[in-house]
Amino acid sequence: MDSDGTHDARGTRANPVPRPAGPPPERPATPPPMPSSAPLESVPPPAPGHAPSSGPTLAEWLRVPRVGDAPGTWAYGHRARPAEEPERTPLRQLVSGALISFLAGLLLWSLVSNGYLGSFWLWPLLLVTPDSWPGTQTGERAAQFYIVVVIGGAIAFLFGRLGRWPELVRRVFGLVPGVAAQEAAPPPPEPEDDFAEWPELRAAGQGDVAARLASEVRDGRMNDVDYARIRRAWHSVRADPSRLTAFAEAVRGDGAGACVHPSGKRDLPVRAARHDLLVRQVRLGTVHDGERNPYPRRGTGLALDPVLLGTSLLAVGPPGAGKTHTLVRPVVESLALQALAGQAAVIAVCATGTQLGPDSAYDVVVRLGDPESVYDLDLYGGTNDPDEAAVALAEGLVGDLADTDTRRASTALAQLLGPFRAAHGRLPAVPELRELLDGEPTAFVALREALDAAGQTAMRRELDTRERQSGTPGDPGRALADRVALLDRPAFAGFFDTNGRTRPFSLRTLEHPLRVRIDLPERGHAEASRMLARIVLAQFAANAATRADRSLFACLVLDDATRTLTPETLRGVQRLRSVNAGAVLTLRTLDDVPEALHTALLGAVGCRMAFSGITTWDGKRFAEAWGTEWVETRDVTQRTVFADQPLTRAIHAFRKLVTGKAVTTDAVTVRKVERERWSASDLAHSVPAGHAVLSLRTVDGEHAPPLLVDLRN
Structure with missing residues (x-):
């Protein structure tokens, strides 16, 4: 058993699931080493914002407690804070009070030690003094001992409490005597609670399998991706017990390499962020320790996971604000690691040259407009249904045009795609579709003859209707033809092929744990790139909702969503949270979206992120969305x-x-x-560079207020 079943290439179309651009490498004899930027922290965990000098072993990493007391909290080694900030006395007042109490205690000690207060107050000590002591040298030494130890200690304790000396020591030196022992690493967990010993397998009677995996952990042959992948495979076995035998045999034979991803990879070439695959989190930064944030969240780590991304995320910030470096790449990297563990599928859409990791970190890399690209893009989303293909294609082609009805556009496309599919057994390529949309008489004649030859004369009525409507007032055919013409360029020659000559990638494969990156040629074909991004977004929303197996979290990441959002795609994004899917959208400004969609966009996403440097106009929209308190x-x-x-x-x-x-x-x-909560002026002028204000909401409805986050820490 090389996979747990959720990783296998189940046929969703005639072509198999795409594999990496080159032949997959042979499975290494030893597991890949932990990456240099280790996702594991030392034990005990360091102070917030401080990276460990060296990463721990996998067993130590598994034993660190994880506490998530609020949405977005970095759970690894988190310590809960009080709900309210304790009252803080000014340092100057503490010093003066401690000095006054010290002088008062010193004065009382001098009075006691010199006998100015008499001896009547020493009568309690006389009750415990032996009768043989008074008048002797031993009795005098005992009296001195009582005065120094008992009386002096009582005076020091009393005036130390009055002068708040412990708080002063804690404020000045950052510690309190005796606290260091309490902050030591917790004792190792019991075997039944130790994740490194695989207690779930032992409880299910698979002691030999658990022993093999535990030895892989102890001997350092397993990494965090292996652990998450095999744990995911075991959960699939619990859902389908018929897989138990194959799972056990795979573990006995391959150990930490069991149930490996179809690509054969067990880790990414490099990691640029800190990840915790046990809870599927990626750390973005640290919540700013300031008055603008709730006290329990100050100084804590902030992380994203599929529970949050399932409500979709919108990030707005000017160029250079760090959207790609501090948000997009960590999220894509986290989802790619989860894909290797059989937990997610990620589609990253970006401009050519965007730094989202090396090509070897992906299973499929589609470079549209690059003749050396190994993979092509299926313009119809992998479907053979003309009506379904027409809906997604019309939304991508003319969904952003205010004077064109997408429903009429999809009908016009269906009137052409249906007859062509019936005549040729496939959907038309870009040049063929352009000729039909332009109303070329020769193209219609050729299609009619092909229908007659294939015995599909019933489809001629659809074709005749399209020919009659072509060129009439309000006909969307001309707008469709103009948009298709953007793809019928020499740069795209050989792409969007439907004759089987290329290796097309389709979004119908979202049921598989794939890592996909689509590069768009924005430099020379900006309009075509925007249109292709709209097509991908429309296809993603449609295919994510129709998946038979929704156990994988599917996520689409648009590094630049400018002019890709339409009323219909926004409705599709809003429906993603109910099908275990989500989208990450970034914009330079909200003005890159039609003004009529601003409110709908902010309402469709559950997580909203405003980077430093946004305008007051954008800040006003965020302020309205976050409300008041x-x-x-x-x-x-x-x-x-x-x-x-x-x-x-x-x-x-x-x-x-x-x-x-x-x-x-x-x-x-x-x-x-x-x-x-945050005014438009505050968002525009009070957010420091390298920071962002982020509000979070989970798919279950739990939410966190807007937090000022330091993305550099």
């Missing part, structure tokens, strides 16, 4: 004090002469008011 405000009013007594007036005059200010008194008014 009740906050407590303190208004301080200063009033001048007018004295009636001559002595008091003289003192006030002297203070004014020395300080230059009149004597005043403060009147404090505390009230609750409703304010925006």
Whole structure:
């Protein structure tokens, strides 16, 4: 058993599931080493924002507790914080109080040690003093001992508490005596709770299989991807017990290499972010330790996972804000690792040259417009149904045109795709579709003859209807032909082929754990690239909703979603959360989307991210989406004090002469008011460089308020 069944290439069309561009490498005899930028942290975990000097073993990584007390919390080694910030006394006040208490204690000690207070207060000590001590040298030494140890200790304790010395030591030196022992690493878990010992397999009676895997962990032959992949395979066995025998044989034979991904890869060539595959998280940064964030989240790590990405994410920021480097690449990398573990399928769409990792990190790389590209893109999404293909294609071609009805456009396309499919057994290539949309008489004549030869005369009525409507007022055929003409260029010659001469990739393969990257030629064909991105988005939304097996999390990542969003695709994005799928969309500004869609776009996604440098116009939309909250405000009013007594007036005059200010008194008014969580001005001018404001929502409806996140940490 080389896979758990969810990884196998089940035929969803005539062509098999695409494999890597070159022949897959042979399975290595030893597991790949942990990447240099190890996703595993030391034990105990370092302070937030500090990377460990060296990564731990897999067993140590598995034993670190994971606590996720709020959406987006980096669970690895997380320690929960109090719900409210404790009252903090100013350091100057602590120092003065400690000094005063020390001087008072020193004064009392001098009075006691010199006998100024008499001896009447020592009568409790006389009750425990032997009768033979008074008047002897031993008794005098005992009295000195009592005074120094008991009385001195009591004075130090009393005035130390009054002067708040422990808090001063903690504030100045960052520690309290005795706390270091409490923060030591937790004791190792019991065998039945130790993930490194595979307790689930032992509980199911598979002790020999668990022992083999545990030895792989101890001997360092297993990495985090192997662990997540085999654990996923075991969960599929629990869902389908008929796979148990094959699973056990695969583990006994291959150990950590069992149930390997169809590509044969067990890790990525390089990692640029910190990942925790046990809970499927990728860390983006650290929540800023400031007043704008809730106290329990300050200083904690922030991470994304499929539970959050399942509601889709929209990120807006100007060029250079770091959207690709700090968001897109870590998310794509995390989903690629999950794909190797058989948990996800990722489709990344970007401009040619975008740094989303090396080609070897993907199973399929489609370079549209590059003659050396190994893979092609299926323009019809892998379907042979003309009506289904027409709907997605019409949305991608003319969905952004306000004066063209996409429903009429899909009908016009279906009137051509149906007869062509019936006559030739395939859908038309780009040049053939362009001729039909242009209304070329020779193209219609040739298609009619092909229909007659194939015995499909019933389809001639569809063709005749299209020919009659061609060129009439309101006909979408001309707009469709103009858009198809953008693809009928020399740069795309050989692409979008339907004759079987190329290796097309279709989004019908979302049921398989694939890592796909589609490069668009935005440099010389910007309009065609936008149109192709719309087609991919429309096909993704349609195919994700019709998957028979939704156990894999499917995610589409658009590095630049400019002019790709339409009313219909937004409805498709909103439906993704119910089919275990999601989308990550980035924009330079909300103006890259029609103004009529701004509200619908912010409402369709569950996670919203505003990078540093956005405009106040974009900030206004985010502020409206995040709403308001009740906050407590303190208004301080200063009033001048007018004295009636001559002595008091003289003192006030002297203070004014020395300080230059009149004597005043403060009147404090505390009230609750409703304010925006983040105003448009704050988003435009108060977010530091390298930061972003991010709100999160899970597929279950749990949400986190907008958080200011340091993406550099």
